[in-house]
Amino acid sequence: MIAIDLQISLSELEDFFNSKNWLEPQEKIENISNPGEGNMNVVLRIKTSERSLILKQSRPFVQKYQEIKAPLERIEVEHHFYKAIANKSAQEHFPEIYGYDPENYLLLMQDLGNCEDMSSFYNKGPFSDKTLNTLVDILNTIHNQKNLPNYPLNQELRTLNHQHIFVLPFMEDNGFDLDGIQKGLQDLSISYKTDNALKKEIEKLGQLYLSQGETLLHGDFYPGSWMQSEEKIYVIDPEFSFMGFKEFDLGVMIAHSIMGNMDLKVIGVVIDRYQSGAELSLVEQVAGVEIMRRLIGLAQLPLKRSLKEKDYLLRMAKKMILR
Numbered sequence: 172m173i174a175i176d177l178q179i180s181l182s183e184l185e186d187f188f189n190s191k192n193w194l195e196p197q198e199k200i201e202n203i204s205n206p207g208e209g210n211m212n213v214v215l216r217i218k219t220s221e222r223s224l225i226l227k228q229s230r231p232f233v234q235k236y237q238e239i240k241a242p243l244e245r246i247e248v249e250h251h252f253y254k255a256i257a258n259k260s261a262q263e264h265f266p267e268i269y270g271y272d273p274e275n276y277l278l279l280m281q282d283l284g285n286c287e288d289m290s291s292f293y294n295k296g297p298f299s300d301k302t303l304n305t306l307v308d309i310l311n312t313i314h315n316q317k318n319l320p321n322y323p324l325n326q327e328l329r330t331l332n333h334q335h336i337f338v339l340p341f342m343e344d345n346g347f348d349l350d351g352i353q354k355g356l357q358d359l360s361i362s363y364k365t366d367n368a369l370k371k372e373i374e375k376l377g378q379l380y381l382s383q384g385e386t387l388l389h390g391d392f393y394p395g396s397w398m399q400s401e402e403k404i405y406v407i408d409p410e411f412s413f414m415g416f417k418e419f420d421l422g423v424m425i426a427h428s429i430m431g432n433m434d435l436k437v438i439g440v441v442i443d444r445y446q447s448g449a450e451l452s453l454v455e456q457v458a459g460v461e462i463m464r465r466l467i468g469l470a471q472l473p474l475k476r477s478l479k480e481k482d483y484l485l486r487m488a489k490k491m492i493l494r
Contacts, residue, residue, distance in 0.1 A: 199220045229245050248412050299430075310319070335464070341364050341373060356481065459487075
């Protein structure tokens with residue numbers, strides 16, 4: 172397996188690209204750079220004499236937290252996802268794929284340009300109605316893809332994600348230094364980590380997450396996977412994708428919208444726009460778990476909330492799970 176990173180020479184990378192027929196005749200690689208911090212994978216921006224490309228490579232660990240092992244095959248799942256939604260109605264919101272090398276766990280795709288993910292939303296106020304409607308429409312497009320009998324199970328990455336969503340945040344002694352994130356957060360978390368009724372419901376949801384479903388899911392549908400360039404919105408990073416229950420993507424999306432604007436009205440807005448119908452109570456339960464795990468788990472957000480506001484969100488989330 173060839174390691175693709177900023178240390179590779181232009182000539183070495185160009186030779187490799189030519190061996191894969193990834194360059195046009197006379198096209199030369201001119202620059203390699205880092206397009207931004209990647210969470211799961213190594214990501215490079217490749218500038219050629221003709222265009223700009225993004226190259227992703229999965230490694231046997233999470234790029235941001237390299238002590239956490241992760242399956243190499245997640246890049247295959249991402250490739251399958253982009254193939255599944257490769258139609259005219261979907262393409263305007265997803266990068267085009269130019270090459271895939273399963274032996275080296277590489278995916279070559281369109282560079283979306285000077286896009287930024289939408290994580291700034293958490294501290295800037297609610298999305299516009301237009302933006303929210305577009306995001307729900309993109310989810311409609313993903314969930315409406317049919318006839319995918321050979322879609323990867325993605326069981327190994329799903330098992331890893333299951334631990335960080337449904338298990339570790341709710342363990343009393345999980346090693347997370349919550350007071351290092353915000354003083355008082357550790358004490359705030361204790362009542363949820365010791366609530367057996369709450370943990371029993373969360374365990375049920377976790378088992379549903381691990382089971383096989385009939386809907387193509389993005390698997391990580393939140394502002395870190397949403398990119399915006401002027402008026403255009405793109406969705407990237409579907410390595411957590413699998414065939415599951417549609418309420419999971421919906422609940423995750425709603426959870427992040429609630430954390431950003433502290434308003435439950437977004438639930439009705441999203442459900443009304445969603446075309447395929449969903450079980451509202453299940454959507455709310457998933458949203459509740461996602462809110463909790465983002466506040467008291469390892470996968471923290473750039474969310475500037477007071478301890479009082481986090482207390483409010485956690486209490487709200489508990490009601491959503493137990494209702």
